[in-house]
Amino acid sequence: MPVVAVLGLAGPVDAAPLAAIPCDVTALNNAIIAANNNTGPQTIRLARKCVYNVLTPASTGGLGxxxxxxxxGTVTLLGNQTTIRRDPDAADSFRIAQIDGPNGRLTVEGxxxxxxxYLDYAGxxxxxxxxxxxxxRSTVTNSTANQGGAIYVNQGSTLEIYDSVLRDSAAQRGGAISNGPGSTTLLQKTRVLGNQATELGGGIFTAGTSLTIKNSHIGGxxxxxxGGGIYNDRAPMNISSTTIAxxxxxxxxxxxxxxxxxxxxxxxxxxxVALNGGGVWQGADASALGLVNSRIVDNTPNNCRPVGAVPGCTN
Incomplete structure (x- = not known):
């Protein structure tokens, strides 16, 4: 079994001790178990340019x-051009990671x-x-699930994404992200690109407590x-300094x-582009979309529908 080396160096996150591990899936799993149990460092430095190629799952639960x-527990994975992937030849369906509350907290960087x-929830x-x-500063790509092709935020959980890319994933609802009831999600300086949904929310589907998007791009x-870019199902959503194109x-x-x-x-x-409401389709049930120094323009075949449903939006 590979040895996990514990270094007494100040790490970049919370000045925590580091577990520096080789390019080996077993070493990674052992380091996570130690962090969960508080028997090893919570901050794990992954091998540079390594592909941690997983052929069989390490854990399972009611959702796969x-x-x-x-x-x-509290776990931080620090990468440097590092990849964690499900082996394309894997016989089992599995996602990369499940974070169990109330104490589970995973930070992924680089x-x-x-x-x-290939599961019901979260690719x-x-x-x-x-x-x-x-x-x-991370990327999630080429993942598939029925709900949340890349990420499903479930049962009062929290998602925060900074300076990252979510691309080329697929689901029935929420090609990249699906926010479940009670969830809270923040995207900042993040690109959601080239995802698709067979039903609702090609980029994002949200039915959570709140969705906040800042300085981001939802495109393609x-x-x-x-909801080619976003489908909002009766949730509060605040979008600022963002392009949806x-x-x-x-x-x-x-x-x-x-x-x-x-x-x-x-x-x-x-x-x-849509059959109707090329820019925005505004639902009728006690919902509203407000514009503050924002523009809905150059959409096909129109910008907003029904006519007059979005004050300040013209065709």
């Missing part, structure tokens, strides 16, 4: 199997996670039961039904299909 041991899923990351997932996503819906809301309370501030919804 996981490449890594379930995160039940890591590409890819190839996970790559699943924070659940009050767990927390934080992504920094597709929903076969509604070049998304497509087969039915309503190429950029956004909104059935909740949404505010766009200093943002643009442009060059999206």
């Amino acid at each position: 199997a996981n490449a890594l041991p379930k995160i039940t 890591v590409t996670a890819t190839g996970g899923g 790559t990351y699943l924070p659940t039961d009050g767990g927390t997932l934080i992504l920094r 996503n597709r929903a076969f039904q509604q 070049n998304n497509r819906a087969g039915d309503l809301g190429g950029g956004i299909a909104n059935d909740g309370t949404t505010t766009l501030t200093n943002s643009q919804v442009r060059r999206n």
Whole structure:
């Protein structure tokens, strides 16, 4: 069994001791177990340019199997051009990681996670039961699930994403992200690109407590039904300094299909396409979309529908 070397050096996150591990899946699993149990450092430095190629899952639960041991404590994975992937030849369906609350907290920095899923929930990351997932300068790609092709935020859990990319994943709802009831999600300086949903929310589907998007780009996503970029299902959503562009819906809301309370501030919804409501489709049930220094322009075949549903939006 590979040895986990504990270094008494100040780490970049919370000045924590580091477990520096080789390019070996067993070493990674052992380090996570030690961090969960408080018998080893909580901050794990992954091997530079390593591909941790997982052929069989390390853990399982009621919502499916996981490449890594379930995160039940505080764990930080620090990568440097590092990849964690489900082996393309793996016989089992599994995501990369499940973060179990209330004490599970996973921070991932500088890591590409890819190839996970073929499950009902979360192709790559699943924070659940009050767990927390934080992504920094990371990429999630080529993952598949019924709900949340890349990430499903479940049962009062929290997701924060900074300076990252979510691309080329697929689901029935939420090609990249699906926010479940009671969840809270923040995206900042993040790109959601080229994802698709066979139903709702090609980029993002949200039914959570809140979704906040800042200084980001939602582009090139597709929903076969509604919400090519984003589908908001009766949730509060605040979007600022963000562009939602070049998304497509087969039915309503190429950029956004909104059935909740949404505010766009200093943002643009442009060059999206749908059968109707090329930019925004505004639902009728006690929902609203407000514009603050924002523009909905150059969408096909129109910008906002029904006519007059979004004050300040013209065609």
